[in-house]
Amino acid sequence: MRFPDIGNWINSFQPADGLPPQELGAFMRWCLAGSWPALWLAAFLSALAGSMETVTALILGKVIDATALGPSGFFEGSNLWIVIAAVAFFLLIRPVAFGLSAASNSITVQPNVNPLVLSRLHRWTLGQNVTFFDDDFAGRIAQKQMQCARAVTDVASEVINVVAFALASLAGSVILLLAIDWRVALGFGVWLILYFALINWYLPRVRVRSAKRAGARAMVSGQVVDTITNIKTVKLFAHADHED
Structure with missing residues (x-):
């Protein structure tokens, strides 16, 4: 018996159609185009695993x-x-159920989405004119590509692994509690509203700080990489104390 090669269900180096959009949602669709059937299947398996908690x-x-x-x-x-x-x-x-969910995410999604996004960003970056590369650190450009590919992969993976799983668990829990006593379900609903309010308060603040941290890290990485790449020029014309 031969098992299906689920590691090849996503073409990791499939070219993108057109230029990357400026809007976040459209950009995510541009990055993940061609991988949606596998992503939906992984989300379904994660939701199936989440429903197992209620059945338990x-x-x-x-x-x-x-x-x-x-x-x-x-x-x-x-x-x-x-x-x-x-x-x-x-x-x-x-x-x-849990094995299928874990396999779909760790074998099908994560190893393939990262090179899929990175290859598309890299192709687009290589199409820029020489001035584009002269006006920025080479290391920063490379770091931005790597950060973006990893971020899109993490979002896709966590939406499948956490959001689909959690929503299925929540839906099953509500149904189970309603079958037991509607008052218990009501208490659970109040807790859920407070929980989502807390997330809604924290996420925008985390997002702002995360963007600043990513930008600062990419800048420092670009300076270090460019210094090492151009070390002959640094050695010839720069002062060690200035570089430090």
Whole structure:
């Protein structure tokens, strides 16, 4: 039996169509064009794994309820099928779901999206005129390409690995709590609103500081790389104390 080569489901060096857009959403679509079927599949598998958390709570509840008959009657009647279902779920279904989710993200998405984005940015960068390279540090240009490719990869990976998983878990939790008691679900909803409000307050502030940090890091990297690249000129014409 030959397993599918999921590591090649995304063409890592597929050329992009047109120039990179200026808007964030359009730019993300430009970067990830050609990889969407694999990304959607990975998101579905992550959501499937997230739904397993709700099923876990449901099955554990059934097993605990079955203990009401006492040790002597635990494996009798319908309880036996509950135990068999629980064993099958925890030893087979749940591990397979989590394994497929992890494999799709770590084998299909992450190793392929990074070179896909980087190759597209690099092709576009090489098409610029000579003045473009004269007006900036070579190391900074390279650092920006690497940072952007990694950022897009992290966003795609985390949306699949965290957002899809979390949304499926939340939806399942709400359904489960509503089945138990609507008041418990209401309390969970209030906590959820406060949680999203906290995220909404922090994210813009994190985004501003993250952009400044990335820009400063790229600038320093560019200065270091250009100094080493042009070390003969530095040695001939610059003073060591000035460079320090």
